[in-house]
Amino acid sequence: xxxxxxxxxxxxxxxxxxxxxxxxxxxxxxxxxxxxxxxxxxxxxxxxxxxxxxxxxxxxxxxxxxxxxxxxxxxxxxxxxxxxxxxxxxxxxxxxxxxxxxxxxxxxxxxxxxxxxxxxxxxxxxxxxxxxxxxxxxxxxxxxxxxxxxxxxxxxxxxxxxxxxxxxxxxxxxxxxxxxxxxxxxxxxxxxxxxxxxxxxxxxxxxxxxxxxxxxxxxxxxxxxxxxxxxxxxxxxxxxxxxxxxxxxxxxxxxxxxxxxxxxxxxxxxxxxxxxxxxxxxxxxxxxxxxxxxxxxxxxxxxxxxxxxxxxxxxxxxxxxxxxxxxxxxxxxxxxxxxxxxxxxxxxxxxxxxxxxxxxxxxxxxxxxxxxxxxxxxxxxxxxxxxxxxxxxxxxxxxxxxxxxxxxxxxxxxxxxxxxxxxxxxxxxxxxxxxxxxxxxxxxxxxxxxxxxxxxxxxxxxxxxxxxxxxxxxxxxxxxxxxxxxxxxxxxxxxxxxxxxxxxxxxxxxxxxxxxxxxxxxxxxxxxxxxxxxxxxxxxxxxxxxxxxxxxxxxxxxxxxxxxx
Amino acid sequence: xxxxxxxxxxxxxxxxxxxxxxxxxxxxxxxxxxxxxxxxxxxxxxxxxxxxxxxxxxxxxxxxxxxxxxxxxxxxxxxxxxxxxxxxxxxxxxxxxxxxxxxxxxxxxxxxxxxxxxxxxxxxxxxxxxxxxxxxxxxxxxxxxxxxxxxxxxxxxxxxxxxxxxxxxxxxxxxxxxxxxxxxxxxxxxxxxxxxxxxxxxxxxxxxxxxxxxxxxxxxxxxxxxxxxxxxxxxxxxxxxxxxxxxxxxxxxxxxxxxxxxxxxxxxxxxxxxxxxxxxxxxxxxxxxxxxxxxxxxxxxxxxxxxxxxxxxxxxxxxxxxxxxxxxxxxxxxxxxxxxxxxxxxxxxxxxxxxx
Numbered sequence: 001x002x003x004x005x006x007x008x009x010x011x012x013x014x015x016x017x018x019x020x021x022x023x024x025x026x027x028x029x030x031x032x033x034x035x036x037x038x039x040x041x042x043x044x045x046x047x048x049x050x051x052x053x054x055x056x057x058x059x060x061x062x063x064x065x066x067x068x069x070x071x072x073x074x075x076x077x078x079x080x081x082x083x084x085x086x087x088x089x090x091x092x093x094x095x096x097x098x099x100x101x102x103x104x105x106x107x108x109x110x111x112x113x114x115x116x117x118x119x120x121x122x123x124x125x126x127x128x129x130x131x132x133x134x135x136x137x138x139x140x141x142x143x144x145x146x147x148x149x150x151x152x153x154x155x156x157x158x159x160x161x162x163x164x165x166x167x168x169x170x171x172x173x174x175x176x177x178x179x180x181x182x183x184x185x186x187x188x189x190x191x192x193x194x195x196x197x198x199x200x201x202x203x204x205x206x207x208x209x210x211x212x213x214x215x216x217x218x219x220x221x222x223x224x225x226x227x228x229x230x231x232x233x234x235x236x237x238x239x240x241x242x243x244x245x246x247x248x249x250x251x252x253x254x255x256x257x258x259x260x261x262x263x264x265x266x267x268x269x270x271x272x273x274x275x276x277x278x279x280x281x282x283x284x285x286x287x288x289x290x291x292x293x294x295x296x297x298x299x300x301x302x303x304x305x306x307x308x309x310x311x312x313x314x315x316x317x318x319x320x321x322x323x324x325x326x327x328x329x330x331x332x333x334x335x336x337x338x339x340x341x342x343x344x345x346x347x348x349x350x351x352x353x354x355x356x357x358x359x360x361x362x363x364x365x366x367x368x369x370x371x372x373x374x375x376x377x378x379x380x381x382x383x384x385x386x387x388x389x390x391x392x393x394x395x396x397x398x399x400x401x402x403x404x405x406x407x408x409x410x411x412x413x414x415x416x417x418x419x420x421x422x423x424x425x426x427x428x429x430x431x432x433x434x435x436x437x438x439x440x441x442x443x444x445x446x447x448x449x450x451x452x453x454x455x456x457x458x459x460x461x462x463x464x465x466x467x468x469x470x471x472x473x474x475x476x477x478x479x480x481x482x483x484x485x486x487x488x489x490x491x492x493x494x495x496x497x498x499x500x501x502x503x504x505x506x507x508x509x510x511x512x513x514x515x516x517x518x519x520x521x522x523x524x525x526x527x528x529x530x531x532x533x534x535x536x537x538x539x540x541x542x543x544x545x546x547x548x549x550x551x552x553x554x555x556x557x558x559x560x561x562x563x564x565x
Numbered sequence: 566x567x568x569x570x571x572x573x574x575x576x577x578x579x580x581x582x583x584x585x586x587x588x589x590x591x592x593x594x595x596x597x598x599x600x601x602x603x604x605x606x607x608x609x610x611x612x613x614x615x616x617x618x619x620x621x622x623x624x625x626x627x628x629x630x631x632x633x634x635x636x637x638x639x640x641x642x643x644x645x646x647x648x649x650x651x652x653x654x655x656x657x658x659x660x661x662x663x664x665x666x667x668x669x670x671x672x673x674x675x676x677x678x679x680x681x682x683x684x685x686x687x688x689x690x691x692x693x694x695x696x697x698x699x700x701x702x703x704x705x706x707x708x709x710x711x712x713x714x715x716x717x718x719x720x721x722x723x724x725x726x727x728x729x730x731x732x733x734x735x736x737x738x739x740x741x742x743x744x745x746x747x748x749x750x751x752x753x754x755x756x757x758x759x760x761x762x763x764x765x766x767x768x769x770x771x772x773x774x775x776x777x778x779x780x781x782x783x784x785x786x787x788x789x790x791x792x793x794x795x796x797x798x799x800x801x802x803x804x805x806x807x808x809x810x811x812x813x814x815x816x817x818x819x820x821x822x823x824x825x826x827x828x829x830x831x832x833x834x835x836x837x838x839x840x841x842x843x844x845x846x847x848x849x850x851x852x853x854x855x856x857x858x859x860x861x862x863x864x865x866x867x868x869x870x871x872x873x874x875x876x877x878x879x880x881x882x883x884x885x886x887x888x889x890x891x892x893x894x895x896x897x898x899x900x901x902x903x904x905x906x907x908x909x910x911x912x913x914x915x916x917x918x919x920x921x
Contacts, residue, residue: 241919245736252724269729300921308919311847315913316575316780318745318789318812319850321841324576328845381776382899384798392805393779395575396793403913404776425576 003028003109004089006078008071009097010035010064012270013046016097020050022280026105029055029086031078036063036070057081067149071183071215072208080196083189090116093186098267099236100249100279108235108263112186119191119227122181122234123220136160140212141178142169173200173207181220184236184266187227194226195219237262237294242305251275260297261290314431316399330429331402335410336505337432339469340440342413344490345517349373352411355513356505360411364401365394365418380404387419394422402431409505416441416465423469432480435501438470439463439487439542443520446528456535463541470541486543491519572781572790578843581787590785591835598833601824604689605696611683612658612694615667618677619654619702626653627727629709630698632691634660636713637669638861641763644673646716651726652709656698660685677702685874696824703819707731710815710829711853716767717744717815718906719851720917731818733849733920741832742816743840744851745914746809747773748794749858749903750895756860766856772900774798775912778811788812788831788838795895800888807881813853814840849918852909858895866890 005023007030009016020030032050034043043061050056059078064070075094082092091112101108112118126137136143143163147155172178187195195201204222208214223230237260239247248267249257251274257265268275311320314332322328342348342362353360353373362371370385377385381404383397384390390397402410426432441462445455473482481504485497499513529539530547573579581587622628629652633640644655655676659667660683670678681694688694699708707727709717719730719742734742749770751758758769778793789812797808813829817837825832832838842848870886873879901912909915 243737247921248729248733250721250725250729252721269725271726271728304917304919304921307847307917309844309846311842311845311916312913315847317778317850317913317916318743318780318791319841319848319916319918320846321575321578321780321782321789321843322845323578323580323843326843326845327576330576376898378798378897378899380899382774382795382798382897382901383777384802386798386802386805388803389777389779389797389801389805393574393781396779396781399575400776400778 002086002088003091003093003105003112004082004086005030005093005095006075006082007032007095007097007099008035008064008074008078009033009046010038012097013038013042014049015268015270015276017046017049018276018280019095019097019100020056021053022101023105024050024053024056027055028105028109029057029082029089031057031059031082031085033059033074033078034061035074036061037065055086057085065148065150067145067213069209069214072218075215075219076196079192083193083196090189091186092189092192093235093264094184095236095264096184096266098270099184099264100266100268100275101264102237102257102260102279103263111263115231117188117190118229118231119185119187119223120231120233120235121185121187121220121223123179123223123230123232124181126178126180136212137180138178139164140180140217141172143212144168144170144210145212146210170207170210173203175225176204176207176221177224178217179220179224180217181232182234182236182238183215183219184234184238184264185219185223186235187219187223191223191227195222198226235263235292237265237292238267239297239301242308247301247304249275254278256297256300260292260294262292262294314399314403316396329431330425331399331431332406333402333409334431334433335402335412336501337412337414337426337434339414339416339435339466340437340487340490341435343415343440343443343520344437344487345519348517349413351515351517352502354515355502356409356411358409358411358505362413363415363418364398364412365390365414365420365422367417367419370397371413391419391421394419395425398422398425411505416462416469420465420469423472427472427475427478427480427482430479430481433501433504434473434480434482435497436470436473436482436484437487437490438466438484439539440490441466442487442529442532442539442542443522443525446522446525447520452531452535456532456537459532459539460537463537463539466541486541488543488545491522494519572783574781578782580843594786594833594835597826598822598824601693601696601826601833602700602822605693605700605824608683608688608693609697609701611681611688612679612697613681615659615678615680616671616676618675619656621675622654622702622706624705625728626706627651627709627731628654628656628703628706629711630656630695630703631711631713632658632660632685632694633662633666633670633713634685635662635664635666635865637662637664637666638760638762638859639713639766639856640666640669642765643713643716644676645763646765647709647711648675649726650717650722651728656702658691658694658698660691690828690875692825692828699819699823699825700821704821706819708817708819710817710825714856714859715746715815715853716856717851717853718909719744719915720849720906720910720920722851722906727816730849731816734816735818737849737919739840739848740818741814741837741840742849742851743789744813744815744853745778745791746811746813746853746855747909747914748796748811748855748895749773750795750900751858752896754892754894755858755889756863756892758860760859760861766859767854767903770856770858771902772896773903774899775901775914779805783831786826786831786833786835786838788835789841790830795897796885798897799893799895800885814838815853816851847916847918849920850915852906852915854903863890863892 024030059081062070062074149156208218246267248269250269251272310328313329349360359373361373369387372379526545529545532539658679670676750772774794781790783790791812792808801808810830866886866889876882
C-alpha cells in the first residue's frame, strides 16, 4: 500500500520541486497545487522540471489567500485527484511547498502501514483550544467573514464588532461539532473519500465558505463525523511564535530537527541549503528510528516566547526598556544595602565578605568616587569608578552592576552623605535587602577632629537626609526587605541582627558566626550627643543614649560582642 | 507647558499619550521631517555621479548606504563582511578622499558611487546626502545605513543572512532594526599593532566593554539614548553628557517620506525609533562592531581636530582628540574579549528576541 502527498505551493517553487521529486522518485505519488497568484512562468517551469516523473499531477489552481476558502477548495480538488488517479494510495499526506521530510519516506510508510486505519489530524474542540491568537475561536463558526483580513482589516474588525453587538449567529449544520487544529494532516483513503464524497458535502461547503480560516477547521471538524480512529496530532512539525506565526527553520536548526524525530517539518527557509542537502540526500537514513517527538524541542521555542514577552529580568538595553511595573524584576538578582554598619564596625566590609562568602563594596554612591570592593577602578562589565559617570545615570549604574555580577551577591554600604537619587528605586525593588542602623552617621563625626560648629552643622544635615530616607522606607509601596535599628538598640545586642543578615545573604551556610566585626570605640559618645543637644541640635535617630554615662557595653572595655552558647 | 525631562531614565517611561501638547509635538515633527526631506533633495546637487550601477537593483534587494572619507584601509573587509551578510548593492558617497578610496570603490561591481567636495558638516554630517540616496533608491527596500568603521552582527548572522532577518522583522510587523555601537579596542596602546587592508579588524581590536552603558529614552521622539563604553570611561569621565551616543537604527525598510534625523541614532517618523519593547519583553536587535580604534586613528584624529567637521560644537571636543592623539590604552582589567554573537547575546548587549 502506498502513501501519496498533496502539496500546496506558492513561492520558492524550486524547493517544492526538489521535495516533490524526492517523494515521487521514492514511489509516492504527488499532486501539486500551485497558488493562482503565483506568476504563470514560475508554475510552468515547475511543470517542466517535474515532467519526467509520471506519478506527479498538477491540480487546478485556486487563489489561496490566507484565512479564506481557497486553500480548502484547492486541497479538496487535489485530494480527489489523488484518490482518483492513484488507486493504490491508502494514506494522503497534506504538505506545503516549504515542507521538508526529516526522515526517509520509507520510514513514514512503514509507520503508517502499522496504523492502516488511523487518521493523523490535530482536531481539538473550540472550547479547549488555547492557541488561537486574536480571540476568535467559536466565533470563527458563528459569525460571517465576507471581508479580507489582509486587505480590509478595518472592515473585517468592524463587521465582527457589529455582529457581536447585534447578536447575529449562524446556525451550525446538524451533527457538526466545530474542531480546530493544524492544517497539515495525513488521512486515510476511507476517511478522505467519506468527507469528499459524502451526501452533505454541498451543504457543509456552503457553511465553511464563510467560516474564518476554514483550512484550520474544515477537515478537522468533518473528520470527527466519519472517522473511527482519529489520532489528534499532526505528523508535520511546526512551531509558532507568540503571535501565532510559524517559526522558520534555518541551517542552524539541523541538529534540532534531527532530534525531533518527526517525519516532516515546516516552514523551511528556502535558502537553507544545508538542511535540504542533509535531509534529501540518499544516505539520510543512517539514524535510529524513534517515535516522532516534537516535545523534545519544545523547550527552545517556549523559551523564545518567554524571551520575547517577558525578557531577562533586570536587563535594560537597546531592545528592552520596560515601563514602570512592567520590568518583571527591577534588578537581575538580590542585593544588600547597609547603612551605618561600616560606621559602627571598623572592619565591617572585610568581615561581611568573609562571613557571607562574597565581595562587599564600600559606599558605591559616595560623593568622591565609587568605592568598589577592593578599591577597584573598573569593576565587572568595565563599570568606571567615576562619580560623574555614575551620577549621570545612577539607575543604569546600579542595574548594570547587578546584571554584570549575576550569580554573585552584591553588598554595598550606603549613607546619608551618598547620592540619594536612587533611594526610591531601591526601596521599590523586591530584590533589595536594606539594613539600617539609624544615627550611625554620627560616629565618624564623633571620632573626627573638626570644630564642633562644623560637626553640629554636618550632623544636622546628615540627620535630615537619613530621616527622609527612613520615612521613605516606611511608605506602603516599599517592596524591599527593610530592617531598621537605632544605634542604641543595635549595640545592645548586635549579634542577633548580624546573624539574621548573614543567614539571609548566604542561606546555605547556616552556621553560627564565629568571628565578629570590631565595634568602634564609643566611650564618650553619649556625652558627644549631649553636646550636640546643648548646641541646639536634636539628635533623634540614635535612640536612647544615657547622657554623660558610659555605654551599656560590658565592663567598660571596648565593646566586642562575643557569642554566648 | 510644564518642563519636560531631558530623558526618561529606567523605569519612568510613561505610556505614549494622546494629549493636545502631544498632537502639537507630532505636527512639529512632521514639519521637521519635511524640512529634512527638502534639504536632502536640495543637497543632491552636491553629488557628482562616478559610477551608477543602480539599474542592477532588483525588487527586494538589500541596499547599504554610506558616506566615506579616506577609508581605503577598512573598505575591503567592510564590503566583504556585508556582502556575506547579504547586501546586494552599495550606495556610497565619497567625501573628498585622497587615499585611493575612490578608485577602489569605482571598480566594485555592486557599488554605485558618487563624489562630493561639499562640507561634511554643512550636510549635517553627511546625513542629507544619505537621506537623498535613500529617498531616490531606497524606496521599498530594506536599507542598511552604516559608517565604514561599523560591522553589523546580529543573532545567527553566520547562518541566517540579511534576507532571513528582514523576513523575520516583517513577520513581526517591524520596519526598523536597532543595533548598539560597540567600541572595539586592542589590548595595548592604539598604535601598537599594524593593520593590513582586507584583514578582519576585529582580529586586532578584540576587546570591548560589556556592561557600562547608560540607557535613557528621549521624550520628543521616544528614541533611545545610550552612552558608555570605553570612550565614556576614558575620555568623558567628568562630563558624561557629552559622551558619544551609541544606539543606532541602521536597518530600515525605507519609504521615501522617511528621514534620518540625528545620524542614524534617530529617524522620523518617530515610530521608527521604537526598536525596543516597553512591556518587559525583548525585541530582536544587533550590534555594530565599531572598528574606529585601528592604528590609523592617531593620524585621523589629528586631521579631524584641524578639520573641525565633526560634532556640532567642535571646540568642546578638542580634549577628546588630544586624548586620542596621545595614543591611550583603552583596555582595562574588566574588558571582555570578543568571541562571537552568542557572547554579545548572553551579555545582554543585543537580543535574539523571539527569533530562534
